[in-house]
Amino acid sequence: MTWMRWRPAMERALYAAEGGFYRRPEGPAGHFRTSVHASPRYAQAVGRLLLEVDEALGRPEEIALIDVGAGRGELVGRLARLLPGRLRAYGVELAARPDGLPPEVRWRETVPEGAVGLLFANEWLDNVPLDLAERDDAGVLRYVEVDGSGAERLGGPLEPADAAWVARWWPQGERFEIGRPRDEAWAAAVGALERGLAVAVDYAHRRQDRPPFGTLTGFRAGREVAPVPDGGCDLTAHVALDAVAVPGFHSLWTTQRDALRALGVSGARPPLALASSDPAGYLRALAGAGEGAELTASAGLGGFGWLLQAVRMPIPQSLAGLPGWQTLEA
Ligand SMILES: C[S@@+](CC[C@H](N)C(=O)[O-])C[C@H]1O[C@@H](n2cnc3c(N)ncnc32)[C@H](O)[C@@H]1O
The missing domain is CATH 3.40.50.12710 (Rossmann fold)
Structure with missing residues (x-):
């Protein structure tokens, strides 16, 4: 490439x-x-x-x-x-x-x-x-180009629409x-x-x-x-x-x-009391709580x-x- x-x-x-x-x-x-x-x-x-x-x-x-x-x-x-x-x-x-x-x-x-x-x-x-961009030594924003090995170099300056997007949404x-x-x-x-x-x-x-x-x-x-x-x-x-x-x-x-x-x-655990009153339900709820915890972990x-x-x-x-x-x- x-x-x-x-x-x-x-x-x-x-x-x-x-x-x-x-x-x-x-x-x-x-x-x-x-x-x-x-x-x-x-x-x-x-x-x-x-x-x-x-x-x-x-x-x-x-x-x-x-x-x-x-x-x-x-x-x-x-x-x-x-x-x-x-x-x-x-x-x-x-x-x-x-x-x-x-x-x-x-x-x-x-x-x-x-x-x-x-x-x-x-x-x-x-x-x-x-597309990705970086600044050259003169501070001009240029597209990052890549080859098939993942090596990168700087290419041409940004087109106006992309320059405007960066100025508005990613200024720093x-x-x-x-x-x-x-x-x-x-x-x-x-x-x-x-x-x-x-x-x-x-x-x-x-x-x-x-x-x-x-x-x-x-x-x-x-x-x-x-x-x-x-x-x-x-x-x-x-x-x-x-x-x-x-x-x-x-x-x-x-x-x-x-x-x-x-x-x-x-991710809240089921009440421990459930373990004796409904063991199968407790285990199901415990597995569900583990999955809920994974989905909601900050x-x-x-x-x-x-x-x-x-x-x-x-x-x-x-x-x-x-x-x-x-x-x-x-
Ligand atoms: C990270 S996967 C997410 C799959 C699924 N939503 C999930 O959460 O497990 C992103 C999926 O978006 C599809 N995709 C990317 N661009 C698309 C497009 N323009 N139209 C339809 N599907 C697209 C990809 O083929 C890929 O299967």
Whole structure:
């Protein structure tokens, strides 16, 4: 591979029809653990959110659940039989439809237009390819170019739209991850909803706490590795979730810890008295508590950002009152 900017290099390494990392048969779960893989309690919480969205929308004749960046359909597959007769469950994913998915799930490459319901994207945006930039000795921002071995050099100066994005969203730092393609991808997904709630969940940072050297890294078989764009590893960079928020909608931001607690998931242990009155129930509850603790741990999955955008509907009740929620600036 010759020198190229990171965005096309990531695009090819992750999604090329031949040899793209995400086209591999083992799927994301073969390389890292998302909330979806960590516990069925995650699907349970998203299911509860879907029921609340349905209620807030006045129980429409058809209600959509759109899982964007659906991986191998683990989340949407678990929820596909909720609200029988009314639910339209979609897995939006570039990789092929996995075997064994319930037939109710509609598998496609693009977000359906005009749906009414819940659009949920867990760890999608961190895999949307993006360009990186650094300053040269004269202080001019230039694209970082990469070759097939992962070696880097500075390329041409930033195009005006990217320079404007950095000036607005990432004014301080040594290395800049230009989130514009994520903003555009999210805006298109939200814009496709007729009415509903759009939720993006990811490793996130805000303007006031951008990591000065960026976050681009690789994962392979459960290990963090150097980000080499050769199709052999995941390539991921945290998401500037404040920049992603589409102006004009009621937008709320919190941590996964708070969101899941509001949706009934916690890491609290069952009372010890249950161990003698209902031993089997106690053991089940104990396992559930362990999974809840993993999903809500502040230093891990619980520290993820949740961005909610309400499209022509109110924010569902259990989340609307959360402390720490804030409306993001337009
Ligand atoms: C980190 S995985 C997350 C999978 C799943 N949501 C989970 O939480 O386990 C990201 C997924 O997003 C998919 N993806 C990336 N860009 C996409 C796009 N533009 N359209 C559909 N899927 C995409 C990738 O193929 C990959 O399966």
